[in-house]
Amino acid sequence: MPKRASSKSSSSKTAERDVIPPGTDVSDGSLFFNRELSWLAFNNRVLQLAEDPSVPLLERVKFCAIYARNLDEFFMIRVARLHEQMSNRVARLVPDGATPGETLGKMHERILEQGNRHSDCFERQLRPALADKGIRIFSMKELDAEGRAQVEQRFREQIFPVLTPLAIGLGRHFPYISNLSLSLAVLLRDPVTDTENVARVKVPKELLSRFVPLKGGTSFVPLEEVIAHNLGTLFPGMEVLDQGLFRVTRDADFTVSEDAEDLLVAVQTELRQRRFGDVIRLEYQAGMNPKLLEPLMEALSLEPQHLYEERGLLDLSDVMAIVATPGFAELRDPPWTPVTQPRLQSEDDGEVTPVMTAMRRGALLVHHPYESFTTSVERFVTEAVEDPDVLAIKQTVYRTSDKSPLVPALIRATERGKQAVCMVELKARFDERTNIRWALALEEAGVHVVYGIPGLKTHAKAILIVRREGEKVRHYVHVGTGNYNSKTARLYTDLGLFTTDPDIGADVADLFNFLTGFARPKTFRKLLVAPVNMREGLLEEVRRTIAQHTPENPSRILLKMNALVDPVMIRALYDASSAGVKVELNIRGICCLRPQVPGVSENIRVVSTLGRFLEHSRVYLFERGGETRCYIGSADLMPRNLDHRVEALTPVEDPTLIAQVRDIIERCLAENTHAWVLQADGSWLRRPPEGEKRWAQQELMERAVRMAQASTGRPLP
Template structure:
């Protein structure tokens, strides 16, 4: 942004003259996502994280990058191919965004492998954890690896020589493959020169060598790619191998479903297979792969030079996550902790959990506080003869879910169980189809939400007969009903029997499963109907308060902020003098600190041991704060194209507690990054005389129990 342009915004009457649609005021969402991935990669260099977790962060960077190319880059390429280019608020065309992605991601990937090769692997070696190269194998290891290859690898490999009767194979998305240069004629007299070796997906990408084969003790690991390289000649007997090089192709993995299909589940099943073979969007190859072979691959997959990423190491780094299960070194991992249980809910299995919730609303902050009370509530409902109905939304649940088991038990016990399952939860579609079948077999009523709108709301509603009347109990959350992510993601869960809130939840369930006009709610805001409008009204009220000289402040903690109308409302609030503090983990299209536009706005991102996932919205409201939890981020898809819920947290004690926890995030000077108006994130560090403050560390100390 030109400084001369920003300087003109300092004039006294500038706010009235400023065009808030100016593309210079907005950061492209894809480029902002890259900055988030870069912050994740930086964690691999942060020595406050245990060493094995630093390795994990390099893998998470790879996983994030895969999804970025599978979804975001694929969508940009699709827009260009079909002439459907969308110019968003940042003013960038898809072609320009793709060019910027290439310019930023190539150095990032190079840096990732430098960190792995020059920092992480050498430090692991100091700890007696070795990834052995082929030239390091001793005689006994060579013999063991040969046996492993012959018994476990070779039988499931299918080498494919390229000739007219064996065209280039259809390779699955994100799989490890090798392109092989051959010399000589085979048994049929063919002389093709090239072959493709797809690595079996069923085999681990990291193999642990038996301890008795290792002279120096410790943990000795070998890449599957090294084993295949070493024995590639065994797959082409009588031929000479002149070269064998890793490569991996990333494909478009965004499903295109005709939502008018009579059976959405069957339509989705047929599309899941196509995800494996979508259009190619990225090619990764080993750095030593000759240019002429790279050209063969680029041409085969219809890719350009910008789509090529040469890597100095395994092409599938995300599979290195297996290392954490192969290496048992607690001293190189985070110290274990036990999520705590609020005193009032500790005995909820023995006592009546419904009585406890009826006494007072409860807040659970995961993973510092246990997810168990949520499971216990559902289990109690499944077995309680007074409970007559349970309604629940399910977006992601995980394998062997206790939540699902409880719903099945409830259905078998004769409860009216209604499950609203989102089949289109990205990369969990197949699991959710199976989940739907499981619940239907148990006798539950299963629906798939609303055509054209993903059901992303996190709601559980229980109807219980008490003293000849029906009372409702609800759980509303910012995260999924997934016990696994409840240990890794920060989320809030709200347990309540408030008549107005539970009545609203009931009406939203009716709207999801039935048909009719918009259901009016008293307390809850819900997308796609009232959430966007409600947020705009809350922001505008802060503007009115500021203009009258009354206390005005907004704090937002969520995962993404990209919705243009909301951003403009925040800009207007800043111009009116409202203090706005945004804690946005990932994408943020708002540009803070622009003179005359966003001087009163700060944006920070917290990256640490746990994935920040809470959605909490605070409005000062002239000294009578309004506080909301939500399933929605401040993005177009959440506020406009999904079914979401936003729930007020009204008890004074709970509000005070959550505001205190928000302040820890605002004061964090160890794991937080500040966004500048140039779109750069700067790591916050404590000053010379300042105390170190880490929000996640404080939450662990205050809410969780150390082991």
């Protein structure tokens, strides 16, 4: 592939975050799976849920949309990075030994295969099944006279005014095509000159609904079909010979220089530059006329490996709008309302236990979305704002929602004379603009805002409340595995620890000083913090677990995370397995560890669980010699988390809470409804529901209800 002009501005990504750490012995590449291919296997598991007839119909449509959305981000970041590595002639960066070119070739084949299944799933299974239930997606030719009249009126009144046809060729500059936008390429003939020309019409789905509703609200026509049907109106006096839909994906990654003098300005500059990233994927409608496809390839400097032919609708991420069609409860998962954590409830009707009061009685653990984020984390902060004895509130923000009450609470705290500190990570990918808006609003209100450290992303999830109690102050701390985002807290499974432990409180205070000032702590009392002591702390836990393992008193390692990539940690787990330690891994996404290799990993089992909620908790649990060490926090086992981000893991020390954490992992490992087991050859085999049906997320919902009812002594409403 010839080198293409790069749109990067600042530092290169070729030495990015997932390279092998210096000094690592990874000479045997056969012991490691390719990271990118492992991610594709994860997205394939998502696709299998869309294909699964036992999943409610609209939930299948949701998984179809999630698959497409996941793949978009994968192209914008990971595939783009591989193309840049090829341009810079990087030969080998990954433990499995594959070159960027070899990885891209294998990925291209698998994405094409999965893409065909994805299209077939929607067009041949889901679309007809939706129609049978009364939710119809019509093509223009399927509409009756009344339907066509509705659509044509909508076109005249709402669609036509926002369309801008742009000519291609004839000495005109090739029009800019924005990332992930849908466009129609149109082949025209001028009857006066008898010449053929090409034009582009953007499908304005950002301004208008992708699916144009018909009367009744349960039937739709794709917006691009409405436009294609009316191309004659856009090009009067021209003959429309052909048209085809296409979509481009651009490189959307960027790296902010560690030498950036003003991080806010640097991120804003990179966001503007992102719009012009190289095109790394062109999706186009099956059967597109070469007279339309070839000019696009030439203008965008594309080669065959950038091309992806789609047999059905393009950009199926938009079918999430179909999922939101009102009604049809029988086609969805049963509704779920998170319960209030039992220790935050009161036996008296209408009464609640203040969060800090409950914390003074002992540490407590919350598990979202089974237990409510609103009545735990959000209430923790809002109560602190109103408490006259609270002196300071400090919080990290990585991803938050536009309607989050947590950030406005910091503004109210400042107005009440409290010290409010917010560490806003401006480099949180695809949330940069939201975080910049929040940061500027906070600063304007007088909140102390820190934008993070240029060379490190701050991914830790921590809240620190400093409260005056008599002549002393007490630290109230929350450390979690998920973002402070009320929307995702209803969709992601996450754990959070509330504690007044003095050592953990002092550690979190030191962590904020590290983020806001020039402090560089060399160690922490109880927290494992990246990039300071987390890697070595986890390795030491593995070593101790191996050292205390005996046949009479066996050790065990239970880990739950989103991704396992780091070769050093993988080697440590191989050492544990070789020593006879049982290693049980519950990994939602990427896993580069190869299990069941004789003499290396025969004692390692890897299970992936998916479902209605996105598994997001990170748990590290080590059982040895009659003791258990348990940590929860923000970090996966990836080089970027351990070496290039600020992450925090907190110990869970109360035996009752440890038992709760162990129970969560063991339920996930025992699942046989939506569970896959990783094989030694890299394939993931879906576990059949033999014997007793186990469905971890359903079990955890039922357990949450039982515990809440037992706490109050009355049934939930």
